[in-house]
Amino acid sequence: MQIGEISKKTGLSISTLRYYDKHGLLQNINRSNGGIRKFDDKDLEALRIIICLKTSGMKISEIKQFMDWCSKGDTTIDKRLNMFYQQEKNINEQIDILNKSLKLIKFKQWYYEAAKRDGTEKNVKDMNLDDYPDDIRKLYEEAHIIW
């Protein structure tokens, strides 16, 4: 497979694939005699994990670190395992943050639905916390815990 096909398959642009290669994320990709990249299944598998780490917030330089460890062999197994433990933590933190955001978002939906019904924001803006429906008050309070 050449770079165009890989681009279509993965959804990464051709220039991004070359950028990743240049920055050491795609290690030992084969080349034709003429210098054209020839991707195989192992490269696709590497891309799968690159995309996974990338979309879960890891930086290019950290992914490169992982790929370097992979190339270095069995002495780095522990580092790689720990990286995956750490990344699980990172992802769970991100999900928590998103779920917290969701609460404020849903509160605001309720708020603007009320404003829409009234044709004006005025009433709902002046409303007292006690007058919110219970579930909405709960959302509001959970979204305002921190400060």
Place this chain on the structure above:
Amino acid sequence: MQIGEISKKTGLSISTLRYYDKHGLLQNINRSNGGIRKFDDKDLEALRIIICLKTSGMKISEIKQFMDWCSKGDTTIDKRLNMFYQQEKNINEQIDILNKSLKLIKFKQWYYEAAKRDGTEKNVKDMNLDDYPDDIRKLYEEAHIIW
């Protein structure tokens, strides 16, 4: 409250707060005669939603759009409501992606735990899909659905 106190409260740096102000995210902040920003509770509330939108992936320019709508009054209620519907979708998509990533991460944890036990990656690398434990094979397959 002045900018230093707000910075401590929100966790945003002073320069970030000034940057947000400059880019129209903090609308009509009061100033002392000398030109010093004086924040009140409504500004804190605005910051809460700014931080919520920001951490859930919205761009500064989009948040500014929302703030402009807020300033424009009741004619923009519908736009604001729709923005919150859209942002809910965005967040749910992000959570889905993170959960998908988690599957590959957990598969890799299993993989490297096996490698660690063996002292080498070799055995687990050569292992057949059928030899994976059922739950692990499931993780693997779910992480490889797309391509």
Place this chain on the structure above:
DNA sequence: ATACAATCTAAACTTTGGTTTAGGTCAAGT
């Protein structure tokens, strides 16, 4: 042999979201 699409590199450019710097002002306490 020629045309043509696909590929290659290096280097410049772009965007986003800030941070840093330089050179001032403000305002509270002494």
Place this chain on the structure above:
DNA sequence: ACTTGACCTAAACCAAAGTTTAGATTGTAT
């Protein structure tokens, strides 16, 4: 009045993650 810490602006700077450009090469099909 004077010091001092907190604040101000404008402008330059920065890093990350690509994208674009320009000019050259590859390799397949006619």
